[in-house]
Amino acid sequence: MAAYVAMIYSSQIGMEADEGEVQRRFPETDAVTLQAANDAEVAMAYCRDEVLPELDLLDDGVIRPALEAIEVIKKIQKTITKRSHKMIDYDRHRSSMSKLKGKDDRTLSEEKQYYKVESQLEIATKDYDYLNDMLKEQLPQYLQLQAALIQPITERLYFMQCRISGMIYARCHELLHANEQHFVTFEMGIQPGHQWRLQQDNARDQMENLDLLKSGGKAWLKSSGGVNSSKLTLRERAEIQQAEGRTPSSPLPPPAYGLATSTYQSPASTPSYQPPPVQSYNQPVQAYHQPVQTYHQPVVASPASLSPAASSRRAPPPPPPASKPKKYVIALYDYDAQADGDLSFRKDDRIELIERTTDANDWWTGSLHGMRGIFPGNYVAEL
Known part of the structure; x- marks a missing residue:
């Protein structure tokens, strides 16, 4: 951070740029501010050199013992799970043994089954008793040792935080006292110092008025058409679309079919085609060999030649668009x-794909069992 501050307050700012370089801001930085920026860079460098060894001690004294304790807890959890499984086996064999004992006249196969179940029950009883007795005896001891481990780890973390905070405070204290002319709010309270800074220069208002930072830094998407970018969340897309005056899921309005009927309401300006008179079947055959060029002459109908029913007819609606074939994807994992x-689904479910993006790591829209929702695109594969 201090390096960027020193770059912002560099003495080169305000100098004329050579040809082909970018001109920086014109006002020169005063000597007091330059000295404070340089001292801040040196103070932060000292802080970095002093804090890094403490962070290494933090890894050895706090993080590593905590990770080792977590591994021990995982082993104990596995033992508890194994004890539960042995208890299920014990109950199952005991139930089978009770059923076989209840029979007075057992067949030869049932006698064999009886001795087999008796042997299995004996083994299950020994396994369950071994795990159960071990947990009852050693688990309280482990809990006492774990409680004894938490206190020294917590104390070590606390003292390390105090040392690191003291190092940073000492460097900042030296920096402030060495540049009292620049840090004029040092002797003020927090609220008075904040108000004094706002009176001098309200940088927040200036930044909020920048187009670059409007709409969370994404104001350029409205003009560039990047609403469908896969880098935006669904909430950000919805906010941008609402700012443009439309909802995220609103379809385009259908064509206004009523406009087409206005052409039929003005027969004076619309040419009408009159079919030729239907010839009788009793006429000679040669009548069909007459020239037909007269049928291609346009006939303009007068207002009186149209009946009231014909003039009040509406234009027929256009045919419905052809339905697109449905696309499906198959689930690779449970979600x-x-x-x-x-949208929740299980592995190998066949999901109807409604909307997708080009990015497989984005959220897609689909339907399954009558439910519609979004799901991660990298959890499915296209069929």
Whole structure:
């Protein structure tokens, strides 16, 4: 951070740029500010050199013992799970043994089954008793040792935080006292110092008025048409679309069919085609060999030649668009909904794909079992 501050307050700012270089801002930086920026860069460099060894000690004294304790807890959890499984085996064999004992006249196969179940029950009983007795005896001891481990780790973390905070405070204290002319709010309270800075220069208002930072830094998407960018969340896309005056899921309005009927309401300006008179079947055959060029002459109908029913007819609606074939994807993994609007599915489910993006790491829209929602695109494969 201090390096960027020193770059901003560089003495080169305000100098004339050579040909082909970018002209920096014109006002020169005063000597007091330059000295404060240079001292801040040196103070932060000292802080970095002093804090890094403490962070190494933090890894050895706090993080590593905590990770080792977590590994021990995982092994104990596996033992508890194994004890539960042995208890299920014990109950199952005991139930089978009770059923066989209840029979007075057992067949030869049932006698064999009886001795087999008796042997299995004996083994299951020994396994369960071994794990159960071990947990009852050693688990309280482990809990006491774990409680004894937490206190020294917490104390070590606390003292390390105090040392690191003291190092940073000492360097900042030296920096402030060495540049009292620049840090004029040092002797003020927090609120008075903040108000004094706002009176001098309200940088927040200036930054909020920049087009670059409007709409969370994404104001350029409205003009560049990047609303469908896969780098935006669904909420950000919806906010941008609402700012443009339309909802995220609103379809385009259908064509106004009523406009087409106005052409039929003005028969004086619309040419009408009159079919030729239907010839009788009793006429000679040679009548069909008459020249037909008269049928191609345009006939303009007068207002009186149109009946009231014909003039009041509406234009027929256009044919409905051909339905697109449905696309499906298959689930590669199980996915449970994490929020409202998510679509849950199981592995190998066949999901109807409604909307997708070009990025497989984005959220896609689909339908399954009558439910519609979004899901991660990298959880499915296209069929």
